[in-house]
Amino acid sequence: MPGRQVAASAATARARDEQEAVERFVRQPGEESYRELFHVLAPRLICYFRARGCGLELAEDLLQEVMLTVYRRSRMLRHAELFRPWLYKIVRNVLLQHLRRLRREVATVDLEAAAHEPSRPEADPLAGSRFRQWMAALAPDEREIMTLRYVDELEYHEIADIMGIPAGTVQWKVFNAKRKLAQRFRNGQG
Amino acid sequence: MRHGISEQKWVEFLDGALRADEAAEIRAHLRDCPGCRQLASELSRWRELLAEEGTRLRAALGEPEADLDAMLRRCLAQIRRSGAPERADARWTLTEALAVLRLLMEPICGPGTVRAVVDRAVARSAATGRVLTWSDWGRFVGNLSEATSAVCGSAVGRLVERAGLSLAPEALT
Numbered sequence: 194m195p196g197r198q199v200a201a202s203a204a205t206a207r208a209r210d211e212q213e214a215v216e217r218f219v220r221q222p223g224e225e226s227y228r229e230l231f232h233v234l235a236p237r238l239i240c241y242f243r244a245r246g247c248g249l250e251l252a253e254d255l256l257q258e259v260m261l262t263v264y265r266r267s268r269m270l271r272h273a274e275l276f277r278p279w280l281y282k283i284v285r286n287v288l289l290q291h292l293r294r295l296r297r298e299v300a301t302v303d304l305e306a307a308a309h310e311p312s313r314p315e316a317d318p319l320a321g322s323r324f325r326q327w328m329a330a331l332a333p334d335e336r337e338i339m340t341l342r343y344v345d346e347l348e349y350h351e352i353a354d355i356m357g358i359p360a361g362t363v364q365w366k367v368f369n370a371k372r373k374l375a376q377r378f379r380n381g382q383g
Numbered sequence: 384m385r386h387g388i389s390e391q392k393w394v395e396f397l398d399g400a401l402r403a404d405e406a407a408e409i410r411a412h413l414r415d416c417p418g419c420r421q422l423a424s425e426l427s428r429w430r431e432l433l434a435e436e437g438t439r440l441r442a443a444l445g446e447p448e449a450d451l452d453a454m455l456r457r458c459l460a461q462i463r464r465s466g467a468p469e470r471a472d473a474r475w476t477l478t479e480a481l482a483v484l485r486l487l488m489e490p491i492c493g494p495g496t497v498r499a500v501v502d503r504a505v506a507r508s509a510a511t512g513r514v515l516t517w518s519d520w521g522r523f524v525g526n527l528s529e530a531t532s533a534v535c536g537s538a539v540g541r542l543v544e545r546a547g548l549s550l551a552p553e554a555l556t
């Protein structure tokens with residue numbers, strides 16, 4: 194129990210630091226506030242990409258792409274409370290663009306040459322984890338919502354904003370996903 | 384609905400977001416109903432398991448291997464090369480966005496049809512009389528797409544919807 198309390202207070206402190214950095218950056222976007230923002234967001238964004246199967250090196254590249262976009266579009270954001278949904282829309286777009294690029298590469302690759310190449314060494318960081326096993330029991334939209342909720346720690350209304358669905362639907366899908374997990378893993382591990 | 388308790392109430396009860404009197408009602412029901420008690424206990428357990436696993440993953444996955452300062456320096460160097468952030472109003476004005484939509488539609492639907500469907504969509508979408516604002520834009524694009532689909536076919540309607548939404552300011556998309 195004390196371990197849980199320590200983790201909870203660390204999470205609260207992290208959330209407060211993030212909130213302050215976001216407010217400063219939205220109020221006055223510039224190099225100084227950007228540096229601070231970069232430091233508080235980097236672990237969160239790297240975790241986002243890795244939780245969706247990206248290797249560490251790729252996650253770091255995508256983080257830089259996101260943070261460049263955040264700076265370039267910073268003047269479009271005037272309210273700190275809208276920052277997280279806005280950020281996660283950028284993050285999702287960067288990941289989707291990367292996946293599209295990857296699909297194009299795969300589509301145009303020389304199959305004969307590829308057969309002799311070693312496979313990509315970057316392993317799925319979640320392979321074999323309990324979370325991956327649980328998520329495999331859910332539909333893709335439930336998987337995304339549950340990851341946004343429990344790994345990325347977003348509120349229902351933020352997830353709703355990011356995914357373009359009502360907050361009540363998000364709440365209901367989280368409830369339903371837990372019910373599915375309870376049924377699926379009732380007699381096994383959980 | 385399960386035993387007279389709506390699904391919405393279940394969701395809020397398990398999230399601890401239900402009003403105290405309503406939560407007390409559900410707790411009273413749980414004392415008498417083993418089925419619901421088991422469901423509530425399993426869902427609470429899953430909530431804890433998922434939260435614990437989320438904490439573990441954040442700790443395990445969120446550590447950058449590379450030096451954060453080095454990554455930040457690379458970002459700042461790129462930012463300096465590319466200049467100031469984009470202006471909030473760097474995209475279209477409302478009048479420009481409407482003109483672009485009309486220009487896109489006219490070769491396909493004809494100017495008369497475009498005038499008619501745009502006027503109808505504006506009349507159905509503008510919250511304040513006949514003056515369209517950006518806050519009406521999503522509704523306007525939906526109505527325009529629907530009217531265009533009826534006259535020129537669903538493929539053109541979809542094209543109009545995509546084009547219309549892409550013309551909206553960043554904050555609306």
